[in-house]
Amino acid sequence: MGNAVQEQDLQVYVKAMEALKRRVVMKDQVIETVGRTWQYLKDNGETGLVVLPRRLKERSELVHQAIGWLAREDKLRYREENGRSFVSLTE
Numbered sequence: 001m002g003n004a005v006q007e008q009d010l011q012v013y014v015k016a017m018e019a020l021k022r023r024v025v026m027k028d029q030v031i032e033t034v035g036r037t038w039q040y041l042k043d044n045g046e047t048g049l050v051v052l053p054r055r056l057k058e059r060s061e062l063v064h065q066a067i068g069w070l071a072r073e074d075k076l077r078y079r080e081e082n083g084r085s086f087v088s089l090t091e
Contacts, residue, residue, distance in 0.1 A: 029062055030065045030066060030069065033056070033062040038075065040052070041087065042089055042091075046086050048085065049067070
């Protein structure tokens with residue numbers, strides 16, 4: 001019975017480590033996308049939220065997380081026109 005418990009504990013540990021690795025990789029991807037988004041907006045100015053993922057050649061999910069990160073740091077200005085949303089840097 002002791003070996004079965006150890007095996008079960010090991011499986012739980014391995015699953016927890018795999019989940020942690022996925023979170024770390026995802027966070028690294030978001031951080032990289034934050035930098036690329038900031039640089040793109042610095043170089044190109046105001047950009048529509050819909051086209052930004054295509055311009056960055058990145059998944060919308062990551063770009064939207066990057067936008068949220070930059071917004072949280074008060075780095076973005078938002079503007080809406082005719083139902084479309086645009087972002088630019090505040091700096």
